[in-house]
Amino acid sequence: MTYALERHSLEALREALDVLERGFAHLPAAPTAPLGHEGERVLREVAEKLHDNYPYFHPLYAGQMLKPPHPVARAAAALADWVNPNNHALDGGRASSALEREAVVQLAAMAGWNDHLGHLTSGGTMANLEALWVAGKLAPGKKVAASRQAHYTHERVSAVLGLEFVAIDTDRRGRMSMEALEHELRRGEIGTVVATLGTTAAGSVDPLPRILELQQRHGFRVHVDAAYGGYFGLTGTLAPEARAAFDRMGQADSFVIDPHKHGLQPYGCGCVLFRDPSVGRFYKHDSPYTYFSSAELHLGEISLECSRPGRAAVALWATQRLLPLVRGGEFARLLERSRAAALALHARLAANPRFVTAFAPELDIVVWAPRAANAAEASARSRAIFEACARRGLHLAVAQLPAAFFDHDEAHVTAGAPMVACLRSVLMKPEHLEWVDRIAAILDQATDEVLASAPAATA
Ligand SMILES: Cc1ncc(COP(=O)(O)O)c(C=O)c1O
DSSP: OOOOOOOHHHHHHHHHHHHHHHTTTTSOOOOOOOOHHHHHHHHHHHHHHTTSSOOTTSTTBOSSSOOOOOHHHHHHHHHHHTTOOBTTSTTTOHHHHHHHHHHHHHHHHTTTOSSOEEEEESSHHHHHHHHHHHHHHHSTTOEEEEETTSOTHHHHHHHHTTOOEEEEOBOTTSSBOHHHHHHHHTTTOEEEEEEEBSOTTTOOBOOHHHHHHHHHHHOOEEEEEOTTTGGGGGOSOOOHHHHHHHHTGGGSSEEEEOTTTTSOOOSSOEEEEESOGGGGGGGOOOOTTTTTSOSSOOGGGGOSOSSOBHHHHHHHHHHHHHSOOOTTSHHHHHHHHHHHHHHHHHHHHHTOTTEEEOSOOSSSEEEEEEOOSSHHHHHHHHHHHHHHHHHTTOBOEEEEEEGGGGTTSTTOTTTTSSEEEEEEEEOOSTTHHHHHHHHHHHHHHHHHHHHHHOOOTTO
16 A cells, blocks of 8 residues: 555635635625646646655654644645735734734643743744843843754854853753853853753753752843753653653743644744743834734734744644643643654664664654764764665664763774764654554664675674
8 A cells, every 4th residue: 555645634625715715705706816727737847846855744754853734734724825814913914813822822821821922933943033132132241051952043043143152061861961051150151041842953851940940049041942842841751850841841931832843833833932021022113014903912013023924823723723732632642652652762772782872762852873883983884874774765864963972882882083973763753653663674674784785894
């Protein structure tokens, strides 16, 4: 049996379009631009061009943080495109602005916030930029600190904002080192600490409770980057340290969560939230063109971007309506399956003498290195196995990580360089749980091939 793309939502979309159309039935008839034969031909051409992608929607794509949106998100976004609302000002998107506010309230509730300021953004980078922009306004001249495993954009965004950035070392599990942070804090120059709850490369969760303790002593702003990991706070299967970090998320000053990562949304949907709504004063501005239709708040008044896609709010609202963001709910169970898949794959790899695993996954990312004589050889093998897997239809990722993450191994096989290219898999589709055996089997065959073609004396 071959793979079939989901199509049922097309029927549902057609029916929803009828409902949408009824709302505008009072308008006089006006011609609509038809797609036409040439348009149909172009559409088929586009479909051909899109073949040149990894199959992100399939369980054998187990590489980066990529997965298809939920069918309801995809259909709701398409439905919104017939209206094409702009959530900058209320006259550009009244209904979708209301849906954005409701959807963001539900995201804020994950941190236990009733009162907050927040809005959707184009993604995690823009959301973090806004959080650091506000942080910089509140502590001018002070530095931003984030771990060396924090997303690379924190350093870049800090530079854009004219804020100095300090990278803090991590421990051997990829979490911000509290000793290194405290050392830096003693200099008295840090205005903001970014705690990452779910690092991009390895899914490590920074020890937020301890960062909050240090905040009491040293006084700084805490921003949580939960762009990738945030939704895991809803799950019931986290290890105690990660659980404790997610439980304290509400004590941060701001946080970022990306619905377009684990929130089942099409790209173009991040979210920034502030605990203190009065930071809205920094956004205050007037628009001579757009804020005339209502005295109510226009979302453009509390966001840095002007035009923003109403479709993102519509899709997110629809998804959260179907799969509410509650602990123990269906959405939480889907995430628990992803984490279970990661733990299962990690256990398989740990039992395989040809690999060296890093720490057990805190969320749903697994990283491991091929056993080798040194870091250079392990790195070369990682790349070769990545390619051999791809030839067999299994798509993993390769990440550069500190060799120390793998250094628990008695053979010190990653010696010789501070960094090693290792294999990485984000098992972010719930279906991955049923595919772990197959993924491990393909990985085994690919590793056989690589070791057979390079029978290193050192193997
Ligand atoms: C922890 C974290 N922060 C920020 C980002 C950047 O988000 P975006 O790619 O949506 O701009 C990512 C992306 O993977 C991430 O994992």
